[in-house]
Amino acid sequence: MAANSTAQLAQNKVTNIAKELGFNELGIYYYNALSESEEQRASRIDGILASVGVGDIIIFQLPTWNAIEYDRLFLQRARAYGVKIVMFVQDILPLMFKSNYHDWMPVFVDFYDQSDYLILPSPNMETKLREEGLTMDHDHIIFQRLWDHPTNFEPQRPTFERKLSFTGQPERFPFIKNWHFTTPVDVYTMGDPEQFQDLNINFKGFYPDELLLYQLNRGLGLCWSENSPEKDERDYSRWNASYKLSTYLAAGMPVVANRDISCADLIEEHHLGILADTLAEADQLVQSLSEDEYNTMADNAVNLSFLLRHGHITKELLLETVRRVLSF
Numbered sequence: 520m521a522a523n524s525t526a527q528l529a530q531n532k533v534t535n536i537a538k539e540l541g542f543n544e545l546g547i548y549y550y551n552a553l554s555e556s557e558e559q560r561a562s563r564i565d566g567i568l569a570s571v572g573v574g575d576i577i578i579f580q581l582p583t584w585n586a587i588e589y590d591r592l593f594l595q596r597a598r599a600y601g602v603k604i605v606m607f608v609q610d611i612l613p614l615m616f617k618s619n620y621h622d623w624m625p626v627f628v629d630f631y632d633q634s635d636y637l638i639l640p641s642p643n644m645e646t647k648l649r650e651e652g653l654t655m656d657h658d659h660i661i662f663q664r665l666w667d668h669p670t671n672f673e674p675q676r677p678t679f680e681r682k683l684s685f686t687g688q689p690e691r692f693p694f695i696k697n698w699h700f701t702t703p704v705d706v707y708t709m710g711d712p713e714q715f716q717d718l719n720i721n722f723k724g725f726y727p728d729e730l731l732l733y734q735l736n737r738g739l740g741l742c743w744s745e746n747s748p749e750k751d752e753r754d755y756s757r758w759n760a761s762y763k764l765s766t767y768l769a770a771g772m773p774v775v776a777n778r779d780i781s782c783a784d785l786i787e788e789h790h791l792g793i794l795a796d797t798l799a800e801a802d803q804l805v806q807s808l809s810e811d812e813y814n815t816m817a818d819n820a821v822n823l824s825f826l827l828r829h830g831h832i833t834k835e836l837l838l839e840t841v842r843r844v845l846s847f
Contacts, residue, residue, distance in 0.1 A: 525762050526610060528728075530580050532669055533607070536830040537578065537837055543570065545577065552589040560589060564596045573601040576844050578837065579634070580607045587612075587623070591630055603844050606634040607663075608644070614755055628652050636844055638663055638836065640760040641781035647758050661840050664782055666765040667826075667833045672732045674771030676821055679813045681805050682738035683775060686731065686763055689714060691752070694745050700802035704741065707731060732770045739792060739805065739813075740767025742776040756780050769828050771821035773813065775801050790819050 527549075534544055545567050552560055571577070577597055583590055597604060608631065613623040628651045631637055636659045639645050645653070645660055683704045689696050698704055698718045705721045712722035726734055742764045744752035757779050764782070767774050774792035776783070786792050793808070795801035826832055 526584075529666055529762050530609065532667065532830075533580060533833055536667060536669065536833040539830065540834060540837060542578070542837070545571070547583050547585070547593075549584050552585040557592065560592055561596060564593050567593075568597055568600060571597070571600045571602060575600070575602045576605060576841060577602050578605050578607050578638075578840065580609060582610055582612060587626060587630065594630070594633060603636070604634045605636040605638060605840055605844065606631055607638040609640065609663075610759065611644075614647070614758065615750070617749070617751060624651050631655070635659065636661065636840060638840060640664070641758060643781050644758040659843070661836065661843060663760050663832075663836055664785060665768075665827065665832050666760055666762045667830045668762075668765045668769035668828060669830050670729060670732060670769060670828050672729060672770070672828065674732070674769075674821055674824055675736070676814065676817045677735070677770070677772050678737040679810045679817075680738045681808060683741040683805065684735055684738060684767070684772070685741040685743075686766065691750075692744070693747065694743065694798065695720070700798065702802045702805045705734075705738075707734065728766070731766070735767060735770035735772045738772070740764075740770070740772045740774045741801075742767065742774050742780065743798065743801070744777060744780075753777060753779075765827055768820050769824050771817065771824045773816035773820050775805065789823065790816055791823065792816055792820070 538544060547567060579593070581590060594604060611627060613619045613627055628648055631648065632653060632655055637655055638661045640663050642662060681702060683702055684707065685695055685704050686707045687695070688708055689710065695704070695706060696714060698720050700719060703719045703721060705723050706715065707723045707726055709725040715722050723734065742761055744756040746753045756777060758781055760781060764774060764776065768791065774786065776786060776792060776794055778794040778796050783794055786794060793801060793804045795804055
């Protein structure tokens, strides 16, 4: 996995926030773990665990991207220290890639059941895992719901405009390459702008995260997924937490999202944006949006952005997890 991938950056940000609370890092780096013998992997893992003491709590961010064989061995070696294991499940590979589903889903669910506590992205993910055989007590499951987005950027209320912004690769989100709706979209991505020719799209190119936040200053952020023959993106968005969503919200920008996105209840309850069943419906709702309605959503997004930009969601999540483990 690339060091600058969204998943890696998100895990690193969780680690940095945890350090602010006094957690010590057990650094696991990505490598071809299956190229080693089990004895070699065990020796490497024992080195990582050298600072662990009896009774410690290990927050195990998953996946490590080093293969499930590595993760299982890590759990086995950690248990020898008499620790409590909390698996912080951020992605589940068999749900991400359909070709792995039937062979690997039971293996992953069995692995998760071996932890003492689970942090899952959403209640929807718990429901999905229980359908797949998860038996862990509900009281031992804590929900993440949203990613933090630590940054020094301080947003102002975005400007009302009936337009959308979208960040993401067209190959993963091909619906953007067929955008013929009334609402224009600013697309922030790498690639050839010619692929958006004759569409209602303004190609903006790629911006690093800190610069991107300054660009997201008008209209709404589009957090949308559709299933494809290769990947069930929309299904996955029902279960998992979206880092893209938190990027928009960290910028203080209201969102447009699938009505069944995992945090739909939060968007609706806190008036953070628009939920729709289809892109055609989303287009109509944006076009009918009043300036007063927009400003209310934008003010709410700016307020939430303070929490996301300062890591408060993750801090509260980790503190609640420790309280649960210690039964305090």
